[in-house]
Amino acid sequence: MSSLNPSLRRAGPSRPSYGAYLANRSWWGRRRRWFAAHASAEGTVECAVCLRAMPERAFDLHHLDYSGVVDLGMGKWQSRERDEDLMALCRRHHDDLHALLDSDRGWASMGRRQASLEVAAVLRAEFAERVQAYLDATDTLAAPADGHRATAEERDV
Template identity: 40%
Template sequence: MSNRRRPARGNRYRSGYLTSIEWFRRRARWFREEAETYGVVRCAVCLGRGTSSTLELHHLDYRGVAEVPGGGWRAGEEHGDLLAVHPDHHRMLHQLLDSDKVLGKMRNRRDASMQAIAKLRRRIIRAVMAA
């Protein structure tokens, strides 16, 4: 098993699910639930505030996602299987998961993602302290 991202070309999840109405409905519901529960939505990396238009969602687990017969999708991710991140942090998170040999080989994507987020936070703190 690998936590590395598969190429976009021919990837049904990336070219199908992430452009589907089911995903956009699930995404909207996640942001609504997060705001109702916590009053604010924060980036998992920098903890900065954001909204559904300024944050993306990172999957910690794909078990709730399934392609259904007839070409549709089932968006059954648990709320805790998704984390909000700023677009640059999301890109950095995937780059780290793709390039770090230890994170890429971890058996559990959730643990690999959480360790990558911790590494990114440390990088941000070091950069702020150095400035």
Template identity: 40%
Template sequence: MSNRRRPARANTYRTRYLHSPAWFARRDRWFTEEHTRAGEVRCALCLGIGSTHTLELHHLDYNGVSQTPRGWAAHERHEDLTALHPRCHEYVHQLIDRDRALSGFVSRRTASTQAISRLQAKIARFIEASEWP
């Protein structure tokens, strides 16, 4: 099993599911639940505040996503999704795609959380190095 992204052409999850009414309804529900739970929605990587217009949802687990004869079903648990700014989302995917351990030897949830942690550490080091004495 690989956590690497598959090319969009052969990936019905990316070309169909992420454009389906089921996904948009689930996405809207996630943002409503998160806003109710936390009061604001933040990017899991940079911790910046965002909204449905400025954040994307990253799947930590694909359980709950299925295709039925009637179309796609979106039954992801709240904790199986996490919000990321589009650029942060791309950074997470790039790290998972490029790192052999993250892409092939751990679960998607572990790969995602480790990638986010590694990137947060890089951001912290960058901020620390660029601060004035």
């Protein structure tokens, strides 16, 4: 948790207690319920950026809204996040999302939910572009020198 942004510190629980929150049983129960509600038949969820399917242990849940985080004091918490307040991300893209969110005050002025959704969309587009560039490059390398394609006659035999 090296990169909680200033707006998060203002709006949400303070930084040390937020770390405690994430280690709390209440949060792990909430996380589990979120997963149960969103898991595919294969028992995975998709990263909102790279769309890779991941098992429960491999993803982070990013908070789009902290209003469901209830600090009861004495180290006790209630996790009342709505499903739509949480976004599944692989660790790598969760880090990337925070790096971008934290780097630009413009995002902060947008509100956490909107900023998170827009940053995720930017990262998703960048990721898709990189994948496409990679596919194009390997396609060129893998294509036969003569650009061979089965002709109608070849396919018929």
